[in-house]
């Protein structure tokens with residue numbers, strides 16, 4: 001059938017199309033490369049995109065962490081940063097913003113999210129403990145396991161089926177959580193809920209689910225920590241998907257979310273809209289006292305904890321801006337725009353599109369590549385080879401080896417994450433990404449071999465692993 005061409009001129013009172021809620025004041029040139037150059041750079045990087053130089057990348061989707069663009073308000077706030085060692089004005093600006101958004105009165109700054117985990121968990125987690133949650137992020141899990149404690153994943157099963165549409169695929173399975181508490185409550189120092197759930201695909205957790213976790217925690221006398229790296233995106237999904245929240249502002253929703261928690265760890269590099277920074281916030285003095293003991297030796301004095309005064313100023317403004325609907329709508333719209341382009345080409349990804357990224361289901365794309373040859377890593381290499389676009393494997397290489405058997409862990413999903421930095425690329429870049437991926441998708445049947453490991457570190461191997469084409 002020929003395409004139907006609608007004559008737009010005949011439609012009265014057309015709805016205005018969507019556009020960004022900001023305009024661009026400063027730009028950073030990026031450079032394309034040739035396929036020959038990329039082949040050479042891949043070899044030099046041992047087929048691990050972490051080892052590429054950033055200037056060898058055209059569109060960088062490695063992470064949305066610390067890679068966003070700050071606003072004019074944030075840059076101007078940096079000029080009034082107070083760099084006093086103790087009691088800086090900038091700390092109090094940041095603290096007041098955090099307290100007004102979350103209701104938490106105690107704030108401990110840290111240099112980034114994993115440092116917040118390190119400080120808080122040093123006070124709370126001991127050998128043999130069990131910390132249940134929803135797909136703990138790697139650093140969160142690392143900080144639990146390095147203390148010889150256990151991270152138990154209680155994410156809903158729906159998250160494992162990438163084709164399934166579910167509005168809150170990041171949620172906690174209350175029955176699984178209850179089973180852990182029922183059996184081992186004495187060993188549980190707290191429950192951790194990651195909003196949004198990064199590992200499951202940037203998928204949100206509903207307010208109802210947060211409420212259920214709270215009720216269960218109360219029944220067992222347990223406290224709840226939110227890993228809040230993408231809390232604002234989570235609030236956006238509550239507003240747009242959960243019954244009863246359409247009329248609420250993002251700030252009201254954020255306040256209600258945190259009313260259901262006892263504390264938060266924060267990587268400010270995501271929803272704080274800054275390039276570096278983090279914090280712990282809590283309503284409990286005993287947890288604050290515990291964190292105080294460790295922040296000073298690990299991070300720095302209580303009113304800077306590894307952050308510059310100017311960065312705390314920028315964070316205060318970033319938190320304010322990113323809890324406004326227009327900013328979040330622009331951001332999530334772009335991720336959904338990319339998803340819609342991939343739908344046109346039938347490319348499988350974790351559905352629905354997440355808040356910060358699209359997670360391509362590599363096992364459904366490179367069906368000929370055996371799992372022992374790492375399909376998601378192979379797809380990551382192919383996308384870079386195609387167009388200089390850097391994604392990130394969230395799959396079998398990242399999963400590391402079983403600590404006891406030393407076998408590769410092939411039990412989870414094998415995904416390639418395309419993380420979209422905030423306020424950085426335009427929808428034209430999204431078109432380039434979609435078409436590049438389509439080109440790889442079109443030749444997927446011809447890709448039958450993946451990569452093999454030449455060298456790997458014993459833990460967190462994905463950063464430094466050396467790979468080679470499996471057929472060599």
Ligand code: F0G
Pocket residue numbers: 062063064065112113114115137139140194198227229230266267268269277278
């Ligand atoms: N929690 C979540 C949910 C995260 O996604 C991250 C980082 C952290 C904690 C740790 O924060 O990087 O500031 O130390 N995620 C980045 C990513 C690295 O690419 O997803 P950090």
